[in-house]
Amino acid sequence: MDGFFVFAIDWGFIFDQSVKQAVDINAIVYALAAIGLNVHFGYAGLLNFGQVGFVAMGAYGMGLGITYWQTNPAIAVLIGIIFSVVFALILGLPTLRLRADYLAIVTIAAAEIVRLMARSTALRDITQGAEGLNEFIGPFRDLNPFSPGAEYGFGPFVWSGNRFYTIVIGWTLIALFLLLVWQLMRSPWGRVVKAIREDEDAARALGKSAYWYKLQALILGGVIGGFGGMVMALGNATVQPDFFVAPLTFFFWLVLILGGVGRVWSPVVGAIIFWALITFIQNLGRQLVADGLIPTSIMDTTQVDQIRFWIVGAALALLMVFRPQGIFGSREEMALDAH
Amino acid sequence: MPTDLSQLERTPGVAKPDPILVVDNMRKRFGGIVAVDVDHLEIQRGVITALIGPNGAGKTTFFNVLTGFDKPDEGSTVFDGDVINKVRPDVLAKRGMVRTFQLTKALTKLAVIENMKLGAKHQRGEKFLRALLSPMWRPQERSIEERGDALLARFKMDHMRDEYAGSLSGGQRKLLEMSRSLMTDPTLVMLDEPMAGVNPALKQSLLDHVRGLKDEGISVVFVEHDMDVVQGISDWVVVMAEGAIIAEGPPESIAENKQVIDAYLGAHHDTPLDLDAELEGAHGEEEE
Numbered sequence: 001m002d003g004f005f006v007f008a009i010d011w012g013f014i015f016d017q018s019v020k021q022a023v024d025i026n027a028i029v030y031a032l033a034a035i036g037l038n039v040h041f042g043y044a045g046l047l048n049f050g051q052v053g054f055v056a057m058g059a060y061g062m063g064l065g066i067t068y069w070q071t072n073p074a075i076a077v078l079i080g081i082i083f084s085v086v087f088a089l090i091l092g093l094p095t096l097r098l099r100a101d102y103l104a105i106v107t108i109a110a111a112e113i114v115r116l117m118a119r120s121t122a123l124r125d126i127t128q129g130a131e132g133l134n135e136f137i138g139p140f141r142d143l144n145p146f147s148p149g150a151e152y153g154f155g156p157f158v159w160s161g162n163r164f165y166t167i168v169i170g171w172t173l174i175a176l177f178l179l180l181v182w183q184l185m186r187s188p189w190g191r192v193v194k195a196i197r198e199d200e201d202a203a204r205a206l207g208k209s210a211y212w213y214k215l216q217a218l219i220l221g222g223v224i225g226g227f228g229g230m231v232m233a234l235g236n237a238t239v240q241p242d243f244f245v246a247p248l249t250f251f252f253w254l255v256l257i258l259g260g261v262g263r264v265w266s267p268v269v270g271a272i273i274f275w276a277l278i279t280f281i282q283n284l285g286r287q288l289v290a291d292g293l294i295p296t297s298i299m300d301t302t303q304v305d306q307i308r309f310w311i312v313g314a315a316l317a318l319l320m321v322f323r324p325q326g327i328f329g330s331r332e333e334m335a336l337d338a339h
Numbered sequence: 340m341p342t343d344l345s346q347l348e349r350t351p352g353v354a355k356p357d358p359i360l361v362v363d364n365m366r367k368r369f370g371g372i373v374a375v376d377v378d379h380l381e382i383q384r385g386v387i388t389a390l391i392g393p394n395g396a397g398k399t400t401f402f403n404v405l406t407g408f409d410k411p412d413e414g415s416t417v418f419d420g421d422v423i424n425k426v427r428p429d430v431l432a433k434r435g436m437v438r439t440f441q442l443t444k445a446l447t448k449l450a451v452i453e454n455m456k457l458g459a460k461h462q463r464g465e466k467f468l469r470a471l472l473s474p475m476w477r478p479q480e481r482s483i484e485e486r487g488d489a490l491l492a493r494f495k496m497d498h499m500r501d502e503y504a505g506s507l508s509g510g511q512r513k514l515l516e517m518s519r520s521l522m523t524d525p526t527l528v529m530l531d532e533p534m535a536g537v538n539p540a541l542k543q544s545l546l547d548h549v550r551g552l553k554d555e556g557i558s559v560v561f562v563e564h565d566m567d568v569v570q571g572i573s574d575w576v577v578v579m580a581e582g583a584i585i586a587e588g589p590p591e592s593i594a595e596n597k598q599v600i601d602a603y604l605g606a607h608h609d610t611p612l613d614l615d616a617e618l619e620g621a622h623g624e625e626e627e
Binding site: 180183184187188189190191192194195197198199201202203204205206207208209210216332333336337 | 406408427428429430432433437438439440444445446447448449453454456457458460462463464465466467470471473476480503505506519520522523
């Protein structure tokens with residue numbers, strides 16, 4: 001029976017798939033969104049439960065730019081940034097003077113409003129409803145230095161030229177934003193932002209405008225999330241409203257907490273682990289079911305896709321029990337909150 | 340030569356020779372309760388002024404209104420010649436009025452020295468774009484750090500320099516908050532119950548530090564409800580009760596002021612009760 005077990009499961013395939021997904025477009029999108037969340041929550045203490053709204057703004061801004069104004073990709077990206085900034089201003093201007101919970105309430109609603117507006121019939125002429133934007137990828141593909149027909153990568157980890165193009169762009173963006181966050185958070189600017197996280201009134205009493213810095217942090221994290229949306233749009237060659245459902249925000253949070261809040265690297269490591277784990281469980285489950293090791297009376301292949309989230313949820317619960325600070329977080333800092 | 344206030348009239352709202360802070364007709368209501376009801380008050384520059392009063396007298400609310408953390412319903416405050424009614428606390432701090440809090444606000448997850456550095460004004464690296472280029476702010480950062488270290492040494496906190504502020508004791512947090520406020524180069528320091536919850540040994544050193552501020556030419560206002568603390572340290576005492584200023588004067592005069600005693604102990608504290616009038620009367624005589 002043991003021998004059969006070893007033979008039936010293709011561990012090599014599962015491993016390859018897991019590694020591949022850990023660096024693929026989904027992981028990149030999650031990493032970028034979580035880097036933004038880390039700026040919001042990890043450094044500035046802003047409770048943003050609508051990060052997916054920023055992702056949507058970036059994606060739609062870029063997509064609409066090409067679709068309607070036939071503009072060049074650089075300007076389309078700029079429009080994606082502007083959309084994210086405007087969204088941050090709409091959320092932040094009225095709420096950041098109030099207590100932290102108000103932002104949390106507004107963000108969770110605003111992100112849903114963005115999605116529902118994008119798929120509404122009233123805006124159908126612009127956003128093309130549930131079908132979304134599908135005509136914008138051309139100008140980006142024209143700039144692709146890789147040959148779309150060829151495969152890139154090494155060993156078992158190969159992608160088509162178009163996909164590899166997006167992955168290279170994505171990881172370049174991640175590197176740039178990590179560098180940006182690292183530099184900012186060691187500067188006096190970062191000190192003010194962290195001080196506001198610790199105690200807003202203390203920062204104000206020392207001459208720092210808490211409102212202005214919170215707004216800056218909200219914009220910065222939102223724009224980084226917006227770039228996540230742009231990578232998503234490039235990778236899928238489409239922008240559809242139902243990509244941007246509310247649970248996605250909570251996966252971004254999961255990724256951030258998994259890595260450890262308030263550490264530069266943690267969102268990226270969190271995203272890698274999250275996608276590797278999800279893929280591993282999914283592929284293992286599918287094989288177990290296909291090989292009859294798990295009888296279909298218990299679970300079939302489609303159910304594996306749901307079960308994987310149960311297992312990830314359980315794993316996260318265990319992490320919170322045994323390592324509440326996440327992978328990179330500092331237990332010492334965590335303990336200070338108890339005071 | 341310290342300002343001599345002993346010749347001033349000892350009445351609420353008396354004019355000072357060189358006021359740094361002038362309050363007029365200030366009212367602050369919470370629903371039906373008038374928490375602050377001050378007709379006129381002047382705070383002298385360069386001295387230590389104590390603001391005392393029994394619990395619930397409105398001292399902290401008054402303090403919050405003066406420092407911009409709360410908005411008055413009516414009235415005006417003039418700080419160093421400028422009306423500051425609607426000025427935000429961070430702007431006030433930049434203009435030289437800095438405050439501390441009754442419940443100390445150490446920035447727990449920042450190191451002690453980072454707490455200090457935060458206080459410095461006009462930091463180039465606090466602007467987003469300049470923060471991106473270290474050479475823009477590094478030299479200034481170094482000089483700020485030197486100032487922070489010097490202040491920490493003065494407050495005998497230098498051994499805690501690299502610890503998280505959250506790991507400090509209550510008294511050390513008071514010291515940190517006071518020294519941090521000095522990083523803003525203040526002209527007026529407002530201390531909200533600096534001695535609250537501090538052990539007696541540290542209390543003495545805190546008092547010395549408050550005196551030290553005055554020696555540097557900084558004006559100090561501090562809130563306190565313990566009258567004994569006030570005696571040794573303040574040049575002038577302002578007494579609040581039920582939101583209003585009921586007495587002003589040098590500390591010696593305040594302890595004997597009938598209205599102040601009434602405010603602290605209740606207006607009828609020495610009125611004999613019918614049943615044991617004789618006994619109470621005897622006590623009353625002893626107090627005289």
